[in-house]
Amino acid sequence: MDPSTETQDSRQNKQPKQQLSKGMEHIRYAVTIDPIPTTKSTPPPTSSTPPITTDPDTYGVPASIEPVRRAPERSHSPTNNQKRTDPFAFGSRFLEEGDDIFEFNAWDHVEVDATYKEFSVQQYEKQRQDPVNEFDKKRFNDNPEKWWNLFYKNNKSNFFKNRKWLAQEFPVLDEVTREGCGEVKVLEVGAGAGNSAFPILQKSKNPGLKIHACDFSKKAVELIRGNELYDERYIQADVWDVAASEDSENGGLPPGIQEGSVDVVLMIFIFSALSPKQWNQAVRNIWRVLKPGGQVLFRDYGRGDLAQVRFKKGRYMEENFYVRGDGTRVYFFEKEELEEIWAGKRDGESQGLNGSEVDQSLAGQVEKLGVDDKETQTAGVRISDSEKPVPRFEVAHFGVDRRMLVNRQRRLKMYRCWMQAVFRKPGTDSEVPTSTLKQDKAAVEEEES
The missing domain is CATH 1.10.10 (Arc Repressor Mutant, subunit A)
Structure with missing residues (x-):
């Protein structure tokens, strides 16, 4: 027998890898994929799909404030293969009945199935029945920066990948890096090791762009300052707690930041690390630093995300609020909840x-x-x-990012859910919301002259 054939046959007869770690065996039946048909009952979208419009949204904010999205397309042609783009364009791959879900690694806008939904409800009830004890709850809440210091001490700058997709999801970040944009101040809250700040700086052609990267972990700030790309002309890293009281040092504001001086605030997976009791103060501090017209670029965990459902006993602190194994905290949000926190909206009405x-x-x-x-x-x-x-922000854009990731080898499906929004401080002082705003302003000035 041909040795190569024998090797191939033996590989086919091998047992598949263990699907889940021991700590996740309880979730097996809700995330394992059964064999699926290879025929499609619905043809894939064609190039005749209508293009994305550029009309203003209901808040009167130009549509360029929304994430960049392609028309639905799943071509494997080398000239249009979404798997090879960098960064990958989210939001364009729709799962249809009869599709082979292993054709791609991820699908957008996928609602959870009945099995996963039922399992989630059961998990939440088990979590409530076995919460964190009062002693540990106090330990984790009284000094949260301690646990983030340990996290960055152990993981350095290697844990998170660089977020090359930020400008795609938040077009204003593309605007502020363009040559000729002028002086722009960006404040990143919860900057970590710089996985957002440095990619922005690397693509910047605007010498007037300055990023203030703040984190309440001293170790995280040290990692940013020790990066070879760190240049204080363009980036300044400092320790700051976004929920700091106005009675604290520097009036509760970040070092080097005055009230009403920031054009853009970046908050990527940071709000969830706060206790619900800290939310209002954090929103007030963000309001204080922003110029009128300034934007808050927000992305965080949504309720029902696999990261929440997989928690077992001894992690539940209060509804939707958990402590991870490394001592860091995480909250999972609903869309309506965030709208109420940031815009004072209850039942569709603004209350802030x-x-x-x-x-x-x-x-x-x-x-x-x-x-x-x-x-x-x-x-x-x-x-x-x-x-x-609490002040009231405008909701310039809000999206619920529901995605299903799959693992071909282990035949697993993983439902992820993230909240993504742009909150805007009312007014017009900030000059960098979008290029469309600049064009409108230029047109007005030309007409007046």
């Missing part, structure tokens, strides 16, 4: 306050206490962070 209303409300609370602003310091009277009013 704008900037002047926040000031008036705060003054009213101080007046209720029977003291003026100066006396609040001398008399020791302090309004707690949870009692302070």
Whole structure:
């Protein structure tokens, strides 16, 4: 027998790899894929698919604020093979009935199946029944930076991949890096080891772009400062807690940042690391640093993500809020929940306050206490962070990114869910929301002259 044939046959007869780690065996039946038909009942989309429009959205913000999306296409042609693009264009690959899901590694806009949904409900109930004990809950909540310091001490800058897809998901980041854009200040909150900041700087042709990369982990900041690309002319890294009180150092603002001086705030998987009790103060601090018209670029975990469903006993701290095995915390959001936090929207109606209303409300609370602003310091009277009013951002864009990742060898399906939004501070001081805004401004100036 031909040795090569024998080798091939023996490979085919080998047992498949263990599908799941021991710690995930409980999730096996909900993520394992049964054999599927290879015939398709629905033909793939053709090139006649309508192009993406560029009309303004319902908030009056130019559509270029939305993520860049191609028309649906699954061609394997070398001239149009989505698997080879860098970065890969998310949001364009739709799973249809009868498709071979192993044709690609990931599919967009996929709702979970009934088995996974039922398993999720069962998992949530088990998590609630066996929560983190009170002693550990206090330990993890009282000093969260300690656990992130340990994380970056152990993982250095190798844990997260560079986020080359950021400009595709948030077009304003492409705008601010263009030559001639002028002076632009970007604040990244929860910058980690610089996996977002450095890719932005590497593509930048704008000498006026300055990134302030902040993290409440001292080890993370050290990693950024030690990077060979670190140049203080274009990037400044500092320790800062986004939920810092106004009574803390520098008035609760990041080092080197003044109120109303930032054009863009980048928050990628950072809000979920905060306790729900810290959300309001974080939103207030972001409002304070942004210029009117400035944007918050937001991406974080959504409820039902595999990372939430797979948690077992001893990880649940409160509803949708967990502690990982390394001591770091994570929250999983609903779309409506984030809209309420950032825009004060409840049942479709805005309930929050704008900037002047926040000031008036705060003054009213101080007046209720029977003291003026100066006396609040001398008399020791302090309004707690949870009692302070929260400003209202505009929701310029909001998307729920539901994706199914597959593993061909292990025949697994993994449902992921992320929340992605652009929140905007009302006003027009910031000059870098989109190129469309600049064109509109130029047209107005030309008409006036």
